[in-house]
Amino acid sequence: xxxxxxxxxxxxxxxxxxxxxxxxxxxxxxxxxxxxxxxxxxxxxxxxxxxxxxxxxxxxxxxxxxxxxxxxxxxxxxxxxxxxxxxxxxxxxxxxxxxxxxxxxxxxxxxxxxxxxxxxxxxxxxxxxxxxxxxxxxxxxxxxxxxxxxxxxxxxxxxxxxxxxxxxxxxxxxxxxxxxxxxxxxxxxxxxxxxxxxxxxxxxxxxxxxxxxxxxxxxxxxxxxxxxxxxxxxxxxxxxxxxxxxxxxxxxxxxxxxxxxxxxxxxxxx
Numbered sequence: 647x648x649x650x651x652x653x654x655x656x657x658x659x660x661x662x663x664x665x666x667x668x669x670x671x672x673x674x675x676x677x678x679x680x681x682x683x684x685x686x687x688x689x690x691x692x693x694x695x696x697x698x699x700x701x702x703x704x705x706x707x708x709x710x711x712x713x714x715x716x717x718x719x720x721x722x723x724x725x726x727x728x729x730x731x732x733x734x735x736x737x738x739x740x741x742x743x744x745x746x747x748x749x750x751x752x753x754x755x756x757x758x759x760x761x762x763x764x765x766x767x768x769x770x771x772x773x774x775x776x777x778x779x780x781x782x783x784x785x786x787x788x789x790x791x792x793x794x795x796x797x798x799x800x801x802x803x804x805x806x807x808x809x810x811x812x813x814x815x816x817x818x819x820x821x822x823x824x825x826x827x828x829x830x831x832x833x834x835x836x837x838x839x840x841x842x843x844x845x846x847x848x849x850x851x852x853x854x855x856x857x858x859x860x861x862x863x864x865x866x867x868x869x870x871x872x873x874x875x876x877x878x879x880x881x882x883x884x885x886x887x888x889x890x891x892x893x894x895x896x897x898x899x900x901x902x903x904x905x906x907x908x909x910x911x912x913x914x915x916x
Contacts, residue, residue, distance in 0.1 A: 647703045649691045650681045661864045662706035665724055666831065668856060669847030677843070687781065689763040692717070698834035704844075709830050710765040710886040718835045721892055722848045723828035725803065726861065726900035730827040730884075731874060732766075732799035734818040735809060737790060743797065744820040748878050750774070753823070759786045759795035765886050766799070769825055772885035787812050799823055802872045803865045822874055825882040828891060852897070874902035 648663065663679070670677045682702060686694070694701035696716045708729055709719060736743050747753060754774050760767040762779035770777045778795050780786050789795050791814050798815075800808060802822070809817050833840050851857035892898060 647680050647682055647700065649702055649705055650683070650685050661860070662724060662829075662831075664864075665848075665851075665857070665860060666704070666706070666844070668851055668860065669844050671847065672850040672854075672856075673843040673847035675839075675843040677840075687763065688761065692763075692832075695832060695834055698836060703837065703840065704831055704833050706829055706831050708765045709828050709888060709891075710768070711888045712886070713765075713832060714888045714890075716835070717832040718837065718841050720831040720833070720841050720844045720848070721828075721890060722845065722852075723830065723892070723898055724848070725801070725829035726898065727826070727828055728803045728865070728869075728900060729801045729829045730825045731802045731872075731902070732823040732825075733802055733805050733872060734797040734821070734823070735787075735790065735800050735805060735815050736797050736818050737793070738814050738816045740796075741816050741818065744818050747821060748880070750880055750882065753880055756796040759789050759798045761786070765827070768886050769827075769882060769884050770799075773825075773882045775882075787815065790815060802874065803868055806868050806871070820877065821880055822872070822877040823880045823882060825884045826887055826891065826893075827884055869900075 648666070651660070651663075667679060670679070686702070688707065691702050691705050692707075692713065695703065695705060706724060707713070713719070734744060743756070747756070750773060754776070757776040757778055758770055759778050759780065760770065761783060762781050767777050767779050778789065780789065786795075786798055787808070790798050791812070797818070805817055809815055831841075831844050833844075848857065851860075
C-alpha cells in the first residue's frame, strides 16, 4: 500500500510510483501496488509504516536520523540528491527579492515557509533561517501569495509544476540553496523482504540504464531550465542527516558544478 499523492497531476508524485513499479518488476518478486483510499498527512503515513499493520507499506520521502531510527531505508537516492537543491518560490511582484542575497547571513533576514512535519523545517531552523510551518501543503502557497512568508524553497525537480499551478508566484532566478539529503524508499523495519526486493530492482535498473532514462524523462528539462551551474549556491549544513549516506557511490548523485558557493554557517548561529 502506497500513500495517495497530494496532487494527482504533479510529476513529483508520479516519479516515485513509476520508479517503484519498475524496481518491483526488475526484482523478480511479484507485488501488487495499491494506493490508500484517502490522502494522508506525512506524519500519519510515517506512523502507519512504523506500526506495520498494513495501512501503509512504503513511502518515498526525505531521510533524517529520526526516520531511519523508526523505519527501514532503502539507501539508494532516487532523486540523485536533488531534493537538497532548492530554488526559492517568490511572489510575482517580488522577483528581485534575492538579487543581493549571496550567503546565509542574507538568507537569515527572510522568512521561509515549510510543512510542519518536513525535515526541511528542521534543517532551515538548524541553520538559523526563520521558518513559518503549516500542516497544509496548499496553505503554504496561500501564505506566500498573502505575504505572510517571503519565499517557499522548493526542490529543483518539483518547483516547475507548482509555479505553473500558482500564476501569482514565480521561480527566483538568482540563487540556489543546497543541503545534503536524499529521497529514499522507506518500509517497516521488519519488512526486509520488500526492502531487499526494491534494492535489488533499483540496482538492476541502474545497471541497465532504465533508471537514468526514467530520471531524465521526468526531470531533464527542469534541470536545464534551472541553470544550477550559473547560480550562486548558499550551502547549509544538515543537522538531521543520518550516518550511512552512500556518497562514495558518485554515480548515484547529481552534483552541479561550476557555481560559486558560500560556506555553510554553524547550525543555529544567527
